[in-house]
Amino acid sequence: MTRLRWFGILLAIGAGWGLTQPLTKIAVSQGYQPLGLIFWQLAIGAVFMFVLRVVTGKPIALPPRLLWFFLLIAALGTVVPNSFSFRAAAQLPAGIMSLVISLVPMLAFPVALALGVDRFNWLRLGGLVLGLCGVYVLSEPEALPDPAMLAWLPIAVIAPLCYALEGNVVSKWGMHGLGAGHVLYGASIVGAIVALPLAVASGQFIDPRTEWAAPEYALVLSSIIHVSVYTAYVWLVTRAGSVFAAQVAYVVTGSGVIWSMLMLGERYSLWVWGAMGLILMGMFLVQPRDE
Numbered sequence: 007m008t009r010l011r012w013f014g015i016l017l018a019i020g021a022g023w024g025l026t027q028p029l030t031k032i033a034v035s036q037g038y039q040p041l042g043l044i045f046w047q048l049a050i051g052a053v054f055m056f057v058l059r060v061v062t063g064k065p066i067a068l069p070p071r072l073l074w075f076f077l078l079i080a081a082l083g084t085v086v087p088n089s090f091s092f093r094a095a096a097q098l099p100a101g102i103m104s105l106v107i108s109l110v111p112m113l114a115f116p117v118a119l120a121l122g123v124d125r126f127n128w129l130r131l132g133g134l135v136l137g138l139c140g141v142y143v144l145s146e147p148e149a150l151p152d153p154a155m156l157a158w159l160p161i162a163v164i165a166p167l168c169y170a171l172e173g174n175v176v177s178k179w180g181m182h183g184l185g186a187g188h189v190l191y192g193a194s195i196v197g198a199i200v201a202l203p204l205a206v207a208s209g210q211f212i213d214p215r216t217e218w219a220a221p222e223y224a225l226v227l228s229s230i231i232h233v234s235v236y237t238a239y240v241w242l243v244t245r246a247g248s249v250f251a252a253q254v255a256y257v258v259t260g261s262g263v264i265w266s267m268l269m270l271g272e273r274y275s276l277w278v279w280g281a282m283g284l285i286l287m288g289m290f291l292v293q294p295r296d297e
Contacts, residue, residue, distance in 0.1 A: 012246050019242065020257020022235040024104065027262040028269045029228035030092070031100040036221045039210035040092040043225060044085055045201040046212060050229035052194035058237070059191060068192045072182055079189055080197030082172035087165035094162035098155055099272045102144065104262025106162040107169075108285055111255060111292045112137035114170035123178045133291030140284035149277035186240040190233065252293050256286060 033043060059066050068076065095103050112134045118124035141163065147153040181189050205211040216222070243251040263282065266272045 024261030032224035034096040041205040041210040042212035048198035055191040076192035076196040079193040087168035091165035100266035101263040108259040109166040133288040136288035140281040143281040
């Protein structure tokens with residue numbers, strides 16, 4: 007396959023991933039609470055991946071000895087981060103959420119050092135500093151439409167921190183002989199089983215027997231897009247290599263902002279564009295490179 011086609015696939019994956027940000031904003035727009043949204047996100051993803059694995063002849067059994075691992079991935083990859091990001095998304099513009107989520111590779115660096123899965127590198131440290139500078143710029147009162155939104159910025163940062171921790175846990179201890187798709191499938195099932203009683207007990211369960219409108223459709227669409235692009239991303243890593251595939255982060259960030267402008271009519275101050283520039287430069291410095 008030509009390099010141009012690889013870039014086309016990369017752009018499609020990134021654009022799809024970026025689309026989930028304004029869809030999330032729409033999903034939380036009518037007051038739905040995190041645990042109800044998390045359950046349905048996991049349940050829809052599990053059903054979609056079950057069908058996909060059956061069609062492609064992949065195994066659907068979950069090894070009982072690895073239920074703890076699926077629970078860990080579900081907690082770090084969905085339940086905990088989304089509990090905070092859904093609340094933050096209801097208060098912050100979707101474009102700002104796209105910038106915050108892009109901090110994952112920068113936050114992953116200090117976590118990797120702490121877990122001993124990476125070596126110290128001055129360039130990556132510079133990337134981390136630039137990313138933090140970007141967050142600082144976002145915290146300026148003039149950067150956000152309402153200065154009161156500032157209180158939600160640290161809440162939003164919890165999600166990329168969880169994702170950074172999840173990625174490093176997998177890097178250090180592996181996936182126990184399973185493929186990435188199998189792990190995501192197992193985590194979706196186990197996570198949904200855990201999230202259901204939590205959603206019901208807290209009064210946050212979303213009854214699907216309601217009059218469907220934009221939030222309900224946005225939740226379903228974003229859930230399907232998420233598992234689809236993640237599966238495609240894993241495929242891209244195996245075909246084109248992790249270094250090339252890591253560039254999808256730039257597309258996710260940029261497309262998340264653009265989709266938010268097109269779909270939600272969001273407009274941003276010069277402070278936000280400046281923060282985006284700092285974060286993108288930080289991403290460039292912390293991206294993995296060929297040895």
